[in-house]
Amino acid sequence: MARAAAAYYAGRDPFGRGGDFTTAPEISQAFGECLGLWAAVTWQMMGAPAPVRLVELGPGRGTLMADALRAVAEVMPAFRAAAEVHLVETSPALRAAQAARLPGAAWHERVEVVPAGPAIVIANEFFDALPIRQFIRREDGWRERFVAAGGFVEQAVEETPALPDTAPEGAVFEVSEAGLAIAHQLGGRLREQGGAALVLDYGPGEPGFGDSLQAMAGHGRADPLAEPGSVDITAHVPFPALAAAAREAGAATHGPLPMGLFLQRLGLMSRAAILARSNLRQAGLILSGAERLVAPEGMGRLFKALCLCHPGLAIPPGFEPA
Ligand code: SAH
Numbered sequence: 001m002a003r004a005a006a007a008y009y010a011g012r013d014p015f016g017r018g019g020d021f022t023t024a025p026e027i028s029q030a031f032g033e034c035l036g037l038w039a040a041v042t043w044q045m046m047g048a049p050a051p052v053r054l055v056e057l058g059p060g061r062g063t064l065m066a067d068a069l070r071a072v073a074e075v076m077p078a079f080r081a082a083a084e085v086h087l088v089e090t091s092p093a094l095r096a097a098q099a100a101r102l103p104g105a106a107w108h109e110r111v112e113v114v115p116a117g118p119a120i121v122i123a124n125e126f127f128d129a130l131p132i133r134q135f136i137r138r139e140d141g142w143r144e145r146f147v148a149a150g151g152f153v154e155q156a157v158e159e160t161p162a163l164p165d166t167a168p169e170g171a172v173f174e175v176s177e178a179g180l181a182i183a184h185q186l187g188g189r190l191r192e193q194g195g196a197a198l199v200l201d202y203g204p205g206e207p208g209f210g211d212s213l214q215a216m217a218g219h220g221r222a223d224p225l226a227e228p229g230s231v232d233i234t235a236h237v238p239f240p241a242l243a244a245a246a247r248e249a250g251a252a253t254h255g256p257l258p259m260g261l262f263l264q265r266l267g268l269m270s271r272a273a274i275l276a277r278s279n280l281r282q283a284g285l286i287l288s289g290a291e292r293l294v295a296p297e298g299m300g301r302l303f304k305a306l307c308l309c310h311p312g313l314a315i316p317p318g319f320e321p322a
Contacts (some may be wrong), residue, residue, distance in 0.1 A: 032067025260300020
């Protein structure tokens with residue numbers, strides 16, 4: 001799966017109407033703008049360190065970061081001046097798209113090689129693209145499911161990650177070792193060097209079972225095993241486990257919160273209303289795009305926002321307890 005996912009992104013730009021799926025920054029510019037302001041306020045709470053690494057994991061077309069930078073240049077130029085943009089991206093096709101929008105950024109293959117120092121990290125729909133391992137409960141214990149010869153095969157496993165004893169037969173349990181390793185690494189970095197990370201993605205707020213492996217092609221569901229590398233394969237992000245991995249490394253965590261609530265607290269709908277007033281011809285589209293991000297029946301409930309940060313940092317915007 002890892003290879004299939006990497007191969008998928010390496011060869012194409014999958015976003016938007018002609019592509020296989022769309023993401024929040026491609027739906028509304030207010031998304032990136034609000035996250036830029038989130039980063040700016042968080043930077044002030046950190047004591048306004050200069051320079052600060054402004055890091056994005058899996059930036060796609062670079063839309064979120066471009067919208068964020070435009071907004072902060074206007075509202076908080078001191079943060080724009082202090083921010084050094086670092087992008088973690090493996091796909092050559094998407095790096096080229098990002099370079100066109102983000103001149104002056106630096107690119108990295110992995111999170112670990114982003115230069116040391118205080119950092120603000122944003123990851124939208126990054127963790128869902130990382131490989132997972134799937135286990136299924138059978139009568140005689142846990143078996144791991146693999147993709148082989150175009151289908152699933154199951155194999156008894158001697159050593160599994162911690163899996164719940166109470167799982168009923170047939171239960172599927174997913175472990176995102178790659179995602180957990182990155183959350184742990186980020187947690188350690190933020191504890192040592194300061195800063196905060198904002199993770200936005202879809203997945204349950206509570207731990208649980210379930211086969212979430214899914215594939216998207218042409219905006220519809222596709223068979224995840226058809227033509228590896230040609231469809232987008234993702235899995236739900238296990239937010240409680242990611243948060244626990246970061247805490248284990250010494251970071252504090254806030255959330256996960258439903259993304260709609262988080263974005264509303266950041267003022268996304270007010271920003272969209274301003275954009276709509278200044279572009280009356282597109283007003284309907286602008287407002288319905290923003291609505292889709294916050295509405296529970298849109299992306300507002302299934303998507304979550306999670307913050308990992310230095311334990312001494314005050315609660316970042318949007319994560320205040322209700
Ligand atoms: N954040 C963007 C794109 C999400 S798609 C948006 O919201 O529109 C996932 C992104 O993660 C793509 O840019 C993809 O190329 C990148 N990616 C996937 N696996 C990766 C990995 N292991 N390391 C770095 N980037 C990866």
